[in-house]
Amino acid sequence: METLVRTYGRGLTALFIGLVGFWILLMIIVPQIRMIERAFTYEDRAGETATLALAIDRAYTEKFQLEQELSGLERAGPAVGQMPSAPSPFAPSMTMPSATPVAPAIPSLPTPGMVPSASAPSALSDEDRTARAEELRDQIATLDKEIAELEAKEDTSSGEAGMKERISLENFTSMSGLHLKIFAMTLLYALTVTICTFLISYPVAYAAAMAETRGKLTLILIGLVIPYASNELLRIFSWVMILEKNGVLNSLLDSLGLIDLAAGEGFRFVASNGAVFSVMVYAYMLFMVFPMYNTIDTLDKAQIEAARDLGGSIWKIHTRIVIPHAKPGIAVGSIITFMLSAGTIAAPEIVGRGLHPDWFSQLIYRRFFEADSWNQGSAYSLALLAACILFILINMAIFKVSVRDIAK
Amino acid sequence: MTAATDMPGVVSGTIRRRKTGPDWSGALLNGYLLLFFVYMFLPLIFVVIAAFNAAPTPSATDWQGFTLRWFMELPQDTRFIQGLWHSLIIASGVICLSIPLGLSGAFLLTRLQSSAGTILYTILVSPILVPGIVLGVTTMIFWRDYFGLQAGLLTTVFAHTSFIASYCMLMFMARLQRQDPSLEEAGLDLGATPLFVFRRVTLPFLMPTILTASGLAFLQSFENYNTTFFAIGSSWTLVTEIGSRMRFGLSPMINAIGVIFIALTVIIAVTHTLMARKRA
Structure with a gap:
């Protein structure tokens, strides 16, 4: 080191060291370290997005079912200002589980007779129908909120911020x-x-x-x-x-x-x-x-x-x-x-x-x-x-x- | 000293006398050498033949007449021309970075003889021993993650420089080992500033090597494929463009470029070898 300073002077020696430092840090060592860091960081991106997408799908399906039921109620009940239409061939099912798999269909069906699994509104009294409609609207609103949240989460997770990372050999x-x-x-x-x-x-x-x-x-x-x-x-x-x-x-x-x-x-x-x-x-x-x-x-x-x-x-x-x-x-x-x-x-x-x-x-x-x-x-x-x-x-x-x- | 140099002379004299008989192993070796050169050159000759063949796909065997069409089409191909520009820009950038970095490394290493020197040496030559694609990958990741710089011409310059600077450094070290340190010392003793000595003694001594190293850096950068492939992103150089066209081999234009490359190589190789021989 002393011979270096003696031969080339302080300024040049500092320049040489600076350039070599630049070379080593920015082109050799740190890039390698970054690669190693990434190699040992497992991003659970695919897993998380997949779960989110599934949850969003489920929420949409549920919402669709509720809307179907609601529109059935609206059509059937004069309380909601509509003429009762042809009774559904299905038995009323007040406790229709939302988990029932329903293939997504066109949301607003013009022919009520085709509405699948919507409850038979004619079997209910007007008050019941109104109460049920209110209940359904509440549920739909909750679901809407839930979907919005999930979708916001999905947006961030496709960017790097929301990525779930962990150190592993995976x-x-x-x-x-x-x-x-x-x-x-x-x-x-x-x-x-x-x-x-x-x-x-x-x-x-x-x-x-x-x-x-x-x-x-x-x-x-x-x-x-x-x-x-x-x-x-x-x-x-x-x-x-x-x-x-x-x-x-x-x-x-x-x-x-x-x-x-x-x-x-x-x-x-x-x-x-x-x-x-x-x-x-x-x-x-x-x-x-x-x-x-x-x-x-x-x-x-x-x-x-x-x-x-x-x-x-x-x-x-x-x-x-x-x-x-x-x-x-x-x-x-x-x-x-x-x-x-x-x-x-x-x-x-x-x-x-x-x-x-x-x-x-x-x-x-x-x-x-x-x-x-x-x-x-x-x-x-x-x-x-x-x-x-x-x-x-x-x-x-x-x-x-x-x-x-x-x-x- | 004289005895030691005389002895081999005497021995080789007897060998030469023995060689007047049939020298089977020598003939065998020469025959092998000839075969090896056929192996090395024949494929390149096929490339050249196809460049002048009128057949629309590169072929050395299906001769459809002599043409220069594939050469004429080259300047009209915008992607090739653009790629050539990119290659030249990158190569200039690589020269501008590699020479100062290589010089600095060489200066530090020739004056450091301790174990720190060995570690520094190992680090600085390591890019030569790393597969090219790994260099491309690390550069691409590093500049994007830390500086938000997308892969492109600039990252390619950095990727190339990381290993080309090592080659330059080795050339400078070889040259510095032959330098007479007393020249620099004399200058300093006579009251010159280190900067003055550096400018008037060290740099002129290194100038021939700086020129050769620049040439080498240019060629290395211009011809690189594996590192560039990763570091260039969605942009392209002449060589990556040639590579992507070779995959499908649709037009003898790539053979035409090949002929230009081979011609330049022959000129450079012959002059370089002859000059090196003359110097030796």
Whole structure:
């Protein structure tokens, strides 16, 4: 700290600290904390709104029944100023329970004979009818008030204020079996992608590092950099063109006479887990090559030649000299490849063409933007993040490298 | 010293002599390398072929004649043009933020050697190791919850900066490690203010790296899909627009854009590699 102030002065040091503080707080730490906070906060929004909606429905049904009864009374009784109409075929039921399920019908029926379950007013005296009408009006007024209250409550609960939140693990535990399976499969695929890219790219990195002439090395490096620097989407899309029903692969099969494209034969290679898998191996291959090349390049070639002179087999030379030396590079390559494949949304979205069985990243997207459940989305992304951190830690333990070796 | 450097020379001399016979493992390795490059380039070549194919859906095999139609249609597509503008705005914002942040981080870290330095280092490089979609998600949540800022161009700038600044920082740290501290000290001893030394010694020394880092920041931001996908909200960049059209693959216009991308990449990659070789 003292050297810092001595070299750059108080003002600049304060500026540096301020900027780094801004970066850490607003872009790294607090956003992560907020996501974790949301992940562990279960919002009982759906439950509460559902209960409210049910209560409101019930109140409306009750009100409707009462109004039916009232209008029946009004029609029947001269006390309310109307001519008695045809008697209802139903027996009077003064104690009609409001719980009787009545299918909501058109509120004001012009033909009284059709009024369902309304009491038969003609069986009652005028006084009784008036009293009953009063009673019904009171009840309806109470219900109106109740409905207004419930509806007000419903309004606030769809905003965040009325949301019932509690700290719990439910966002994680409520992950359905299907989602859990997708999570596990995504990680498994990412791991397989990592291993495949390592196996395929190791000889390439070795060959580049061992290039005898400068010209050859330049050529190899340019050849590696071009696909590496091409856009990720482009690399993914290039494989869609190969795997599609009218794509290159089916055309090849067609020209070999194995299938007949014109007759509508041909495989739909895209939109399958296998397709996403092979596309990811291709798209993220070079993230494995470069870190490995960088470490193998620093190996003293004399070691390999000495081993060869002493009769070491090719297998031994690689397992005992090159790979141990390349450990940090392998660790970096694995971490980056795994992280990219587990966290990509580009590959499953584009290869899937809207039909693909979900990838975990797509689930996260849907939690946020389709299910509108940000807390569950946070929980899902936290699960993904945790898996990646775990993978990094395992790698650091296996390859015995530190953070400083990883991010260089 | 001389013995140590001489020895490998002698050994490699004997190896080279042995290599006059058939070198099977070397030939095998070269063959593998060739196969690998075919694997890497062939798919991209299909993309390029389809861009010049008159067939109305992107196809490399169903050749219906040469056309430049898909390139001509690009400037008329308002969503692409608008997306391009958004991408450029975002990338400029990212450069403006990432360079000062990366510089500050690098200055602090090269002067801090304690365990606090390791913790700070871990925090500052962590965004590189986090999946892109997680960065997008956290940024989107954070700015909406605490500042009421809806996902859009600004949040995308923040999301990109969080990890691009880390890349810039690593580049600056690598450069600062090669700096001769005596230059700064000499300036200070001769009575210059720290600000003056910073402006006249430190910044000029870092200038080449600042330029490369800006270029890298621009490319990283411009090409990003996974983080942007979450942080952009209902807006779009060129790349997210391309992504959403690729899902349905309806028009070879995306291939035309692809060709432009590949051409730019080839130019940048070749010049960069040649320059790096020359410097080495």
